[in-house]
Amino acid sequence: MPANGVDWHPAIPVGEPYWTQLGLAGPIAGAHGDHLIVAGGANFPEPALTATRANTLGKVYWTDAFVYSRRTGAWSDAGQLPDAVGYAATLSTSDGVLVIGGEGYRGGPGGTLLRPAERFADVYLLRWDGRRLHRTELPSLPRPMSYAVAGIVDGVVYVAEGADFYGLDLDRPDRGWATLPRWPGDPRTVAVGAAQDGRFFLLSGRAQHADKTWTFYRDAYAYSPRRRRWDRIADLPWCVTAGLAHPVGRTGLVAGGGDKDIDRWNLIERHVALRNAAPPGSAEWQRQNDVVTWIYDHHTGFNGELLHYDTRRDRWSVDGWFPGPPPATTPAVDWDGDLVVASGEVGPGIRTPRVWQASF
Structure with a gap:
C-alpha cells in the first residue's frame, strides 16, 4: 500500500x-x-x-x-x-x-x-x-x-454490535434502520460476522466487565430473515475476536485470525491496575509499566489457524493456516x-x- x-x-x-x-x-x-x-x-x-x-x-x-x-x-x-x-x-x-x-x-x-x-x-x-x-x-x-459486524442478505444489510441488532433495506433506505431481535447470547463487541446461505452469522467477540476482566466468546449464532429468528449454532473451537469471516461456495464459511489469548489480556489488566494504584512516576509505577510493556513487546502474533463451517452440517473443522503473520481488525x-x-x-x-x- x-x-x-x-x-x-x-x-x-x-x-x-x-x-x-x-x-x-x-x-x-x-x-x-x-x-x-x-x-x-x-x-x-x-x-x-x-x-x-x-x-x-x-x-x-x-x-x-x-x-x-x-x-x-x-x-x-x-x-x-x-x-x-x-x-x-x-x-x-x-x-x-x-x-x-x-x-x-x-x-x-x-x-x-x-x-x-x-x-x-x-x-x-x-x-x-x-x-x-x-x-x-x-x-x-x-x-x-x-x-460492528455486518452482512447483506436479500438486499438487507444487518449490523450487530454490543447488545444491538439492526437492519436496513437497501432497496428502500427511506424506511431507515429497523431494530431487530437480539441474538440469545451476551452482548459483545469486536465480533466476526458474514452472510451466507440466506442467513447472517454472528461469531465470537469479546466483552470487558466492570472489574476490568474479559470474556472471550466461542458461541455463534445465525439469523434467518425469513423466520425472523436467531438459532444458536455449533460453538467455535476457539475465540476469533477481531478476526474475519468469508463465505465459501453456497454453504461454507471460512473464519480465522483474531485473538484467543484471554489469559494475556487479563494478565495485562492486572498489571495495569497495579500501575494505576501506584503514585505516577514512582518506582512501583515504572515497574508495573515495564511489565505491561514486556507483555506487549513479546506478543507472538495472532492465531493463524483457519476454520471452516458447514452451514448444512453445523460443523466446524480446521482448514489450514494463514500464509503469513495473520492480521486482525481489518x-x-x-x-x-x-x-x-x-x-x-x-x-x-x-x-x-x-x-x-x-x-x-
Missing part, C-alpha cells in the same frame, strides 16, 4: 520519499468493480512508541484514501476522506463500498492523546469513478458504533468471490501494509 500522504504534526518529522506506509488497523476496505478501495484506519506513527511508551499522539486516525486497479496492478492516490475514520463495518456492493459507523475525528486526522476519538453513526457508500471517490449518504444508524473483502485482506494489525500497536488475496 502507498504511504499516508499527510505529514501533519511535528512529532512525525518525515515526508516523502522517506515516509512509508506502516499499515492500518480498522481501515475502510472494500471492492467496487475492478477496484479495491482502502481508506482511513489508524496506527501509531511515532517510531517505536506505542501504548506504554510515552508519546505525543497516541493512536492516530487518518483520512487518506487509496485505490488499487485490478487491470493495471497499481495503486492510486484517491484523495482524502472528510473525516478520519477507523473500525467501521464495511461491505462490498455493486453500488460501492458500504461504510457503517466507525470512530475517529471530524474534519481531519487526530490522535487519541490529543483528544478522545468519537464514535460515528454515519452510513454511506464510497464509489470510485476512475478519477475520484464519490460519497452517497444513507440513513444514519440508531446510535453511534464502532467495531475487514474481510469479498472481491468477486475471492477473499482480500488489506493491511491490519499483526501485534499490539503493530500494523502491516501487506495485502493478501485468496481463492477458495
Whole structure:
C-alpha cells in the first residue's frame, strides 16, 4: 500500500520519499468493480512508541484514501476522506463500498492523546469513478458504533454490535434502520460476522466487565430473515475476536485470525491496575509499566489457524493456516468471490501494509 500522504504534526518529522506506509488497523476496505478501495484506519506513527511508551499522539486516525486497479496492478492516490475514520463495518456492493459507523475525528486526522476519538453513526457508500471517490449518504444508524459486524442478505444489510441488532433495506433506505431481535447470547463487541446461505452469522467477540476482566466468546449464532429468528449454532473451537469471516461456495464459511489469548489480556489488566494504584512516576509505577510493556513487546502474533463451517452440517473443522503473520481488525473483502485482506494489525500497536488475496 502507498504511504499516508499527510505529514501533519511535528512529532512525525518525515515526508516523502522517506515516509512509508506502516499499515492500518480498522481501515475502510472494500471492492467496487475492478477496484479495491482502502481508506482511513489508524496506527501509531511515532517510531517505536506505542501504548506504554510515552508519546505525543497516541493512536492516530487518518483520512487518506487509496485505490488499487485490478487491470493495471497499481495503486492510486484517491484523495482524502472528510473525516478520519477507523473500525467501521464495511461491505462490498455493486453500488460501492458500504461504510457503517466507525470512530475517529471530524474534519481531519487526530490522535487519541490529543483528544478522545468519537464514535460515528454515519452510513454511506464510497464509489470510485476512475478519477475520484464519490460519497452517497444513507440513513444514519440508531446510535453511534464502532467495531460492528455486518452482512447483506436479500438486499438487507444487518449490523450487530454490543447488545444491538439492526437492519436496513437497501432497496428502500427511506424506511431507515429497523431494530431487530437480539441474538440469545451476551452482548459483545469486536465480533466476526458474514452472510451466507440466506442467513447472517454472528461469531465470537469479546466483552470487558466492570472489574476490568474479559470474556472471550466461542458461541455463534445465525439469523434467518425469513423466520425472523436467531438459532444458536455449533460453538467455535476457539475465540476469533477481531478476526474475519468469508463465505465459501453456497454453504461454507471460512473464519480465522483474531485473538484467543484471554489469559494475556487479563494478565495485562492486572498489571495495569497495579500501575494505576501506584503514585505516577514512582518506582512501583515504572515497574508495573515495564511489565505491561514486556507483555506487549513479546506478543507472538495472532492465531493463524483457519476454520471452516458447514452451514448444512453445523460443523466446524480446521482448514489450514494463514500464509503469513495473520492480521486482525481489518475487514474481510469479498472481491468477486475471492477473499482480500488489506493491511491490519499483526501485534499490539503493530500494523502491516501487506495485502493478501485468496481463492477458495
